[in-house]
Amino acid sequence: MQTTPNLILRHAELLFTQFGVEATTLRQITAAAGVNLAAVNYHFGSKEALIREIFKRRLTQLNQERLAALDRLEKAAASRPVKPAKILDAFFGTLLRIAQKDKQGGPTFLKLLGRTHTEPSEFIRVFLASEYEEVLRRYKEALIKSLPDVPREEILWRFHFMLGATAYAIAGTDSLKLLAHEGPKETQEAPSRSKPKDQESDLMQIDRLLPRLMNFLVGGLRAPLPEFNTQALRQAQPRQAALRISRSVNQGRG
Amino acid sequence: MQTTPNLILRHAELLFTQFGVEATTLRQITAAAGVNLAAVNYHFGSKEALIREIFKRRLTQLNQERLAALDRLEKAAASRPVKPAKILDAFFGTLLRIAQKDKQGGPTFLKLLGRTHTEPSEFIRVFLASEYEEVLRRYKEALIKSLPDVPREEILWRFHFMLGATAYAIAGTDSLKLLAHEGPKETQEAPSRSKPKDQESDLMQIDRLLPRLMNFLVGGLRAPLPEFNTQALRQAQPRQAALRISRSVNQGRG
DNA sequence: GTCTATATCATGATAGAC
DNA sequence: GTCTATCATGATATAGAC
Numbered sequence: 001m002q003t004t005p006n007l008i009l010r011h012a013e014l015l016f017t018q019f020g021v022e023a024t025t026l027r028q029i030t031a032a033a034g035v036n037l038a039a040v041n042y043h044f045g046s047k048e049a050l051i052r053e054i055f056k057r058r059l060t061q062l063n064q065e066r067l068a069a070l071d072r073l074e075k076a077a078a079s080r081p082v083k084p085a086k087i088l089d090a091f092f093g094t095l096l097r098i099a100q101k102d103k104q105g106g107p108t109f110l111k112l113l114g115r116t117h118t119e120p121s122e123f124i125r126v127f128l129a130s131e132y133e134e135v136l137r138r139y140k141e142a143l144i145k146s147l148p149d150v151p152r153e154e155i156l157w158r159f160h161f162m163l164g165a166t167a168y169a170i171a172g173t174d175s176l177k178l179l180a181h182e183g184p185k186e187t188q189e190a191p192s193r194s195k196p197k198d199q200e201s202d203l204m205q206i207d208r209l210l211p212r213l214m215n216f217l218v219g220g221l222r223a224p225l226p227e228f229n230t231q232a233l234r235q236a237q238p239r240q241a242a243l244r245i246s247r248s249v250n251q252g253r254g
Numbered sequence: 255m256q257t258t259p260n261l262i263l264r265h266a267e268l269l270f271t272q273f274g275v276e277a278t279t280l281r282q283i284t285a286a287a288g289v290n291l292a293a294v295n296y297h298f299g300s301k302e303a304l305i306r307e308i309f310k311r312r313l314t315q316l317n318q319e320r321l322a323a324l325d326r327l328e329k330a331a332a333s334r335p336v337k338p339a340k341i342l343d344a345f346f347g348t349l350l351r352i353a354q355k356d357k358q359g360g361p362t363f364l365k366l367l368g369r370t371h372t373e374p375s376e377f378i379r380v381f382l383a384s385e386y387e388e389v390l391r392r393y394k395e396a397l398i399k400s401l402p403d404v405p406r407e408e409i410l411w412r413f414h415f416m417l418g419a420t421a422y423a424i425a426g427t428d429s430l431k432l433l434a435h436e437g438p439k440e441t442q443e444a445p446s447r448s449k450p451k452d453q454e455s456d457l458m459q460i461d462r463l464l465p466r467l468m469n470f471l472v473g474g475l476r477a478p479l480p481e482f483n484t485q486a487l488r489q490a491q492p493r494q495a496a497l498r499i500s501r502s503v504n505q506g507r508g
Numbered sequence: 509g510t511c512t513a514t515a516t517c518a519t520g521a522t523a524g525a526c
Numbered sequence: 527g528t529c530t531a532t533c534a535t536g537a538t539a540t541a542g543a544c
Contacts, residue, residue, distance in 0.1 A: 004527080020374040022276040026520065036529055041521060043527095118369045118425045120274040129432055136432055154466070160430045161470045164422020165415040171372045172421075176414045178383055178390055211480035212408070216415045223473020226465035258509080279537065290511055295539055297509095 005043045007033040013054050013105055017112040021051055022121065052127055055116070058109050059128075063135045066094050070138055081146045085218050091139050092166050092217065096210045107206070114171025117163070147221075151229055162217045169213055259297045261287040267308050267359055271366040275305055276375065306381055309370070312363050313382075317389045320348050324392055335400045339472050345393050346420050346471065350464045361460065368425025371417070401475075405483055416471045423467055 011033040015024045026047055030037045044050040069090035073082045099106040116124060136159075143155050265287040269278045280301055284291045298304040323344035327336045353364040370378060390413075397409050 018374065020276065022274065023375065025518080027518085036527095037520095038522080038529070039527085047520065115372045115374065117429070118372055118422065120272065120369065121277065125428055129428065132429070132432060136429070140433055156430065156433045157466050158470055159433055160426075161419040161423055161467065163429050164426060165419040165474070167426075168372065168418020168421055169415055172414075172418060174379055174383060175371070175386070175390070175417050176410065178386060179394055179410045179413055208480070208482065211482070212411050213415065215477045215480050216412055216474040219477025220419070220470040220474035223469045226462070226469050228462065228465070280539090281536080292511070292540080293509090301538070 004033075004035050004039055007035055008040060008043065008050070009054060009057070010105060012050060013112065014108055016051075016054070017108050017115075020115070021119070021124070048123060051124065054109075055113075055124075055127065055131065058113070059131045062095060062098055063131065065098065066091055066135050067138060069094050070142060074142070081148070082142060084143065084146045084221055085214070087139065087142050087146055088162070088217050088221065089214060091135075092162070092213060093210060095166070096206065096213070100206050110170050111173075114167040114169075117167045117171075143221075150225065154225055154229060158221050161220060165217065165220070166213060169209070258287075258289050258293055261289055262294055262297065262304070263308060263311070264359060266304060267366065268362055270305075270308070271362050271369075274369070275373070275378070302377060305378065308363075309367075309378075309381065309385070312367070313385045316349060316352055317385065319352065320345055320389050321392060323348050324396060328396070335402070336396060338397065338400045338475055339468070341393065341396050341400055342416070342471050342475065343468060345389075346416070346467060347464060349420070350460060350467070354460050364424050365427075368421040368423075371421045371425075404479065408479055408483060412475050415474060419471065419474070420467060423463070 008029060012024070012029045015028055015032060018024075019028075026040050027037060029050075030039055033039075040047065040050055044053060070087070073086050073090055095110070099110040116128065119125065119128075140156065140159060143159060144152055147155060262283060266278070266283045269282055269286060272278075273282075280294050281291060283304075284293055287293075294301065294304055298307060324341070327340050327344055349364070353360040370382065373379065373382075394410065394413060397413060398406055401409060
């Protein structure tokens with residue numbers, strides 16, 4: 001459908017990703033979409049409302065699929081706790097798979113979303129907070145159940161780290177490019193083996209990104225706990241607890 | 255020193271962190287610093303130049319300390335490879351320790367830096383790229399030497415993920431707060447045990463952040479490799495290589 | 509070096525003809 | 527619904543008195 005609101009939504013998303021929400025002007029958007037300058041205010045009311053609309057469309061779908069995936073896992077596990085790796089796949093895998101499926105603008109929004117997680121703008125932050133509240137609560141609870149011997153605070157931190165690694169993995173391709181370059185102008189190692197049409201396709205192969213990311217995240221989630229946890233537990237209940245923790249964290253679910 | 259340029263630098267850094275670089279105006283900065291509106295352009299030339307100056311000050315110091323730390327590690331190890339965990343501590347630990355030491359604005363800049371890594375603004379990105387080029391190259395090489403059996407591409411990706419987890423851990427405190435909340439208005443678990451003066455002090459205890467982050471990062475770096483790596487190697491050289499890889503990744507350096 | 513005053517321009521939003 | 531024209535505002539930057 002090439003209706004005006006849709007044209008605006010599509011091109012706004014693209015420009016927001018490219019230049020940032022603050023820096024993108026209504027004039028840029030309407031020019032790119034080939035519609036009149038007044039159209040944004042007519043159809044959406046304001047720039048803010050347009051922004052909200054863009055995120056709402058994608059996020060409600062994404063988070064509903066996440067909730068559905070978690071429901072399926074919990075149903076399949078009956079009352080037993082779900083494996084951490086499955087929980088992570090339901091949360092982060094759903095994100096990447098949706099972006100991959102919807103070729104039209106999927107990866108674009110993925111990048112925008114990654115950036116927006118560190119957006120300082122007030123209204124965006126309260127909006128995202130409300131949009132994420134339920135999913136985060138449900139997944140947090142699932143992880144806590146899944147790792148009963150890991151202190152709750154540590155789980156929250158690691159969830160936080162995982163969100164960061166994912167957001168940045170998607171948004172900040174700069175550092176990856178920087179890392180990949182041998183140095184300025186060095187041309188060793190067969191410069192053009194694959195088609196250089198899409199600059200990022202070499203590195204950002206999205207079907208390989210997911211397994212790469214998942215292994216990293218699971219490794220981080222199950223890493224040994226920092227010492228102050230085991231120390232605190234040791235003095236509370238003499239020494240058995242600490243062992244249980246490092247086992248459950250290093251080797252699997254509870 | 256309360257000189258005008260310093261007043262500007264300090265308050266600009268603060269406001270950039272709070273509202274973002276794009277959204278912060280020269281009027282806000284000069285008003286907060288108690289200097290004249292024209293002072294920024296007089297002392298720095300333009301808003302862009304002011305931004306560059308702020309990042310330059312902090313980043314060159316940070317990255318020089320990082321290089322020095324790596325030099326020390328490599329000298330101490332003679333020609334043997336350095337342990338991955340030590341490399342990570344030299345890179346990410348130096349960042350957090352600098353921020354912690356410099357009470358005056360250290361944590362502020364830390365947050366700003368975390369956000370800036372996903373900044374879409376063109377001139378900031380090319381500036382950051384040049385500023386990081388040497389450190390990233392040196393640390394990349396160190397990690398490659400440190401994990402000789404891990405494919406180079408995987409190391410780059412994991413370095414990328416680690417950068418993300420760290421940047422976000424610092425910048426995006428929102429999701430952490432969201433995760434920490436039990437739900438709206440629930441007040442279980444002794445609401446005010448420590449002084450609530452600094453809203454974030456409870457969660458963002460920076461001395462605990464470092465061990466938490468380090469364990470997570472090391473866990474992620476040493477996680478088992480995704481399957482397509484071992485498969486590729488298996489068909490190239492029959493099966494010994496795959497075992498070597500998962501050992502070196504799961505248990506330690508090469 | 510610091511100030512006031514202002515130039516110049518781009519922004520988001522709106523009013524009103526079609 | 528779509529257009530042109532325009533408004534009010536706030537941005538960066540500068541000129542020139544002190």
